[in-house]
Structures are given as C-alpha cells and as structure tokens.
Amino acid sequence: MKFFVDTADIAAIQDLAATGLLDGVTTNPSLILKSGRKFTDVIAEICALVPGPVSAEVVALDHETMLKEAEQLIPIAKNVTIKVPLTVDGLKTCKVLSSRGVMVNVTLCFTATQALLAAKAGAAFISPFVGRHDDVSWDGMDLIEDIRTIYDNYDFDTEILVASVRHPVHVLQSAKIGADVVTCPPDIIKKLFNHPLTDRGIEQFLADWAKTGQSIG
Numbered sequence: 001m002k003f004f005v006d007t008a009d010i011a012a013i014q015d016l017a018a019t020g021l022l023d024g025v026t027t028n029p030s031l032i033l034k035s036g037r038k039f040t041d042v043i044a045e046i047c048a049l050v051p052g053p054v055s056a057e058v059v060a061l062d063h064e065t066m067l068k069e070a071e072q073l074i075p076i077a078k079n080v081t082i083k084v085p086l087t088v089d090g091l092k093t094c095k096v097l098s099s100r101g102v103m104v105n106v107t108l109c110f111t112a113t114q115a116l117l118a119a120k121a122g123a124a125f126i127s128p129f130v131g132r133h134d135d136v137s138w139d140g141m142d143l144i145e146d147i148r149t150i151y152d153n154y155d156f157d158t159e160i161l162v163a164s165v166r167h168p169v170h171v172l173q174s175a176k177i178g179a180d181v182v183t184c185p186p187d188i189i190k191k192l193f194n195h196p197l198t199d200r201g202i203e204q205f206l207a208d209w210a211k212t213g214q215s216i217g
C-alpha cells in the first residue's frame with residue numbers, strides 16, 4: 001500500500017520524504033489556504049521534493065473552465081495529478097485528461113457507484129472520504145470494501161486512494177481491505193511509527209547495554 005501525505009506544509013513533507021516512505025502528496029483548497037502561500041508555487045515546490053503523484057485541485061465547476069485550470073497546472077511538473085470533484089463536469093474533465101495521458105484524482109467520493117463512474121472515466125485515483133463518512137454515522141470503511149469488490153470484479157486500474165483519514169485504525173483497515181493508497185495528515189503517519197512498548201524496550205536494552213561497559217566499533 002502506498003502512503004501519500006495530505007498537506008501543503010513543505011516542512012512536514014520534507015520531514016516525511018526523508019523517511020523514504022512517502023509515495024505522493026495530496027492537497028486541496030483548504031490545505032492551500034492553511035499554507036498561506038500561492039497555489040502554483042506550493043505545488044511546484046512539492047513536485048520537486050516528492051517524485052510521486054502530487055494532487056492539485058481545480059476549483060471551477062464547469063467542464064471548460066476545469067480544463068483551462070488543469071492546463072495551467074499540468075506544465076508545473078510531470079508528477080502533477082489533476083484533482084477534480086465527482087460531478088458530471090468533473091468526470092467529463094477526467095475523461096478528456098486521462099485520454100491525454102494525464103493522471104486524474106477524482107475527489108469527494110461518497111458512494112461505490114460514484115467510484116464506478118470515476119473508473120469508467122479513466123481516473124488514475126478515486127478518493128473516497130472515510131472520515132467524513134464516519135462523521136455522519138456511516139462506516140467509511142464499508143465504502144472502501146465495496147469499491148475494492150467492484151474494481152476487482154471488472155479489473156479497473158483506478159487506484160483506491162483512501163482519503164479523510166482520521167486515525168491509524170483507518171490505515172490498518174485500508175491495508176486489510178487492500179486499498180492501493182492512503183493519504184494521511186502528517187501527524188497520523190507519525191503515529192504509525194509509535195508504540196509505548198517499543199519505547200520501553202529501547203530504554204531497557206540501552207540500560208542493559210550500558211551495564212556491559214562495551215561500545216560498538
């Protein structure tokens with residue numbers, strides 16, 4: 001399973017890229033607002049830092065303007081992935097861009113039938129929002145299971161990119177279901193490394209090692 005980070009915070013991206021475990025980045029207009037920086041500058045900087053797909057979201061609602069916006073974003077770097085909303089115009093745009101060989105991430109997916117449409121439109125990624133589903137008392141992971149079944153039934157190449165991830169259990173469940181990618185806020189990726197028994201074990205081993213009076217090398 002691939003790990004993307006869901007942020008436009010350059011320092012956080014640099015930090016995670018240094019682990020060698022980062023496969024891509026997703027952004028959205030709210031994350032760009034939070035960064036306080038110019039959209040195209042941030043995307044260019046992220047694309048230079050991370051070789052994997054970097055999602056940049058269009059903000060127009062009609063197909064023609066979405067395409068125009070995508071055409072501004074595509075030349076930024078080879079790894080720019082155009083993010084479009086799951087609407088009729090978004091999927092029209094997805095179809096055109098994917099037929100030109102541009103990677104498209106279809107976002108704001110809340111049903112498995114929406115995901116089916118995105119795959120038929122040639123999306124490279126579908127982004128089902130599990131946390132926002134949980135927020136309205138639906139189990140977001142049921143959606144991931146349904147999409148996995150449908151995509152496997154028809155051998156779609158579209159990758160399931162689990163979005164709106166709120167905690168490490170979402171990551172665990174995504175991996176068990178066989179999602180292709182999870183995109184997480186930086187703090188959730190960091191939580192995946194941690195366990196109190198790991199810390200306690202290190203403390204104990206180091207204490208015993210000190211008692212040996214030895215050094216390595």
Ligand code: E4P
Nearest residue numbers: 006026027028132163164165
């Ligand atoms: C995904 O691409 C979105 O940017 C993101 O995961 C949304 O997460 P949120 O529901 O926590 O805002």
